[in-house]
Amino acid sequence: MNGSMTGPTTAAPTARFDVAIVGLGAMGSAAAAHLAARGVSVIGFDAYHPAHGLGSSHGDSRLIRLGYFEDPSYVPLLQRAYANWRALEGRLRDEILTITGVLQIGLPDSKIVSGTLKSSDMYGLASETLDAAALRARHPAFAIDDDEIAVLDPQGGYLRPEAAVMGHVKLAVADGAVLHFGEKVTAIRPQAEDITVETATGRYSVGRVIVATGSWITDLVPDLAGKAMPIKQVVAWYQPADGFLTTPQRMPAFIRDEGEDGSYFGFPAIGVDGVKVGRHAHFMEEIDPHAPNPPVNARDTDLLDAFVRRRLPTAAGLRVRATTCRYTMLPSEDFLIDLLPSDPRIVIASPCSGHGFKFTSVVGEILADLALDGGTRLPIGAFSFEAMNRFIASRGTRAELENPTL
Structure with a gap:
């Protein structure tokens, strides 16, 4: 048919x-x-x-990882998802999923780091823990505090949405x-x-x-009124000051636990616009789904610019562009x-x-x-x-x- x-x-x-x-x-x-x-x-x-x-479902890239810090119950679904992504690529004869590794960075007892280790241990997933010195030596694009660590998920990477x-x-x-x-x-x-x-x-x-x-x-x-909340999500791209450090071979995709400041995610320079960075759920700002996406404003870019200066000082320079997409959140x-x-x-x-x-x-x-x-x-x-x-x-x-x- x-x-x-x-x-x-x-x-x-x-x-x-x-x-x-x-x-x-x-x-x-x-x-x-x-x-x-x-x-x-x-x-x-x-x-x-x-x-x-x-x-x-736009914006060039989406993270994918196996050691899921949110809850270990997601891991079997991810394992099936990986298989299905590869099957899709096989039929299309095109690359959808690229492995770069994903770094989860934060204090040892932070939700992102401890949750990743818990999922990895429960399902016997490959992972590697790097202390601050090891991370600086291997992936110098990242600035890390002395008391922080990073957990590398070697099977993580990004999808082309x-x-x-x-x-x-x-x-x-x-x-x-x-x-x-x-x-x-x-x-x-x-x-x-x-x-x-x-x-x-x-x-x-x-x-x-x-x-x-x-x-x-x-x-x-x-029935979902008042429960499913559309929010504004902003991501930005930065032209790296040192392009050598931000290639996918030297800079894995990442998630960073910033404690009370929330969590941030990002990607190496996988396109002409450079390094992509966002804060999960941004400001949790509710939007009208029937209106155009709200424009990016100075408050949005100030947040991401400050993160880049603090945590990716050698990896990002000029902000090339920023855009808005939508999350729809349950409590x-x-x-x-x-x-x-x-x-x-x-x-x-x-x-x-x-x-x-x-x-x-x-x-x-x-x-x-x-x-x-x-x-x-x-x-x-x-x-x-x-x-x-x-x-x-x-x-x-x-x-x-x-x-x-x-």
């Missing part, structure tokens, strides 16, 4: 597909590819063009998926037999629906990947709380499992509505966590 990729359509209301996917960013495009590869009739919708700049999204789109279409870009879904209406998906220009009958709309998730899943900063409690024919795949892109290749597989079988063998119990609501009941919503006076 031949697929197609089109703009808005006036398909007849009787058009029927096994699965509809709403949102064709990272997770939606991966789900489309996995479902189409299984011979399922798939239709996908996105209000914009592939790999557009209003979501969370735009290439990954476009690759999944390409394979989905090649395997028969029908993808409509520039066509916004306005309603999902469950019926007794099928589900009707409505857009401004068409109505479609489907058996199952996957909703993966990122920062717009509450438009179609009002727990975990994912939400589950069947909608009120109708298990609808699968929810969002938000990913600012650290989900590396899992895209396995989340696509999970979403295909959930849509077709109502379950998956892969471990996603921590990403359920029940787990989210349990956390909120004990700790509060994101807004309450950020403002305890609420």
Whole structure:
């Protein structure tokens, strides 16, 4: 069966597909590819063009690592994700995942360092601990305090997000998926037999629906209002003062625990713009997902400039550019990947709380499992509505966590 990729359509209301996917960013495009590869009739919708700049899947690079400090329960999913990324590369005959190693830097008892070591020990992952002197000798781009250490994940590196999204789109279409870009879904209406998906220009009958709309998730899943919070994320690129020190061979990608100042991430000079740096969740500044991305301002760049001066003094010089993207955060900063409690024919795949892109290749597989079988063998119990609501009941919503006076 031949697929197609089109703009808005006036398909007849009787058009029927096994699965509809709403949102064709990272997770939606991966789900489309996995479902189409299984011979399922798939239709996908996105209000914009592939790999557009209003979501969370642009900006040249995304970290990937195995020793996951957030929680060891993520490691099996990462192991599957690595295998799926390599399988995607095999079909595309293109490189998506590049290994540079990832350094996790901070005090020995910091969350990032201790969590990485815990995950590595639990799963027998390769890692190497460097004291301050060893890090300075081996990777002189980094400034490190005498009481800090670094844990090297030798299997870490970076992904090319735009290439990954476009690759999944390409394979989905090649395997028969029908993808409509520039066509916004306005309603999902469950019926007794099928589900009707409505857009401004068409109505479609489907058996199952996957909703993966990122920062717009509450438009179609009002249960997540007040829980899924879109925020402004800023990253900047710096032209290195010493280009020799910032090549991927000499400067691994990194995450840095700055204690009360949060955590920062960055990449070696993998493109013409140089070293890329960002602060996880930036200022946790809520945005309107229906408005254009807020512009980068002086407060944004002052934060990143100060970090670069302090922690990458020889690696970065002139700031070349800075841009805004979006995170969509849950209070727990975990994912939400589950069947909608009120109708298990609808699968929810969002938000990913600012650290989900590396899992895209396995989340696509999970979403295909959930849509077709109502379950998956892969471990996603921590990403359920029940787990989210349990956390909120004990700790509060994101807004309450950020403002305890609420």
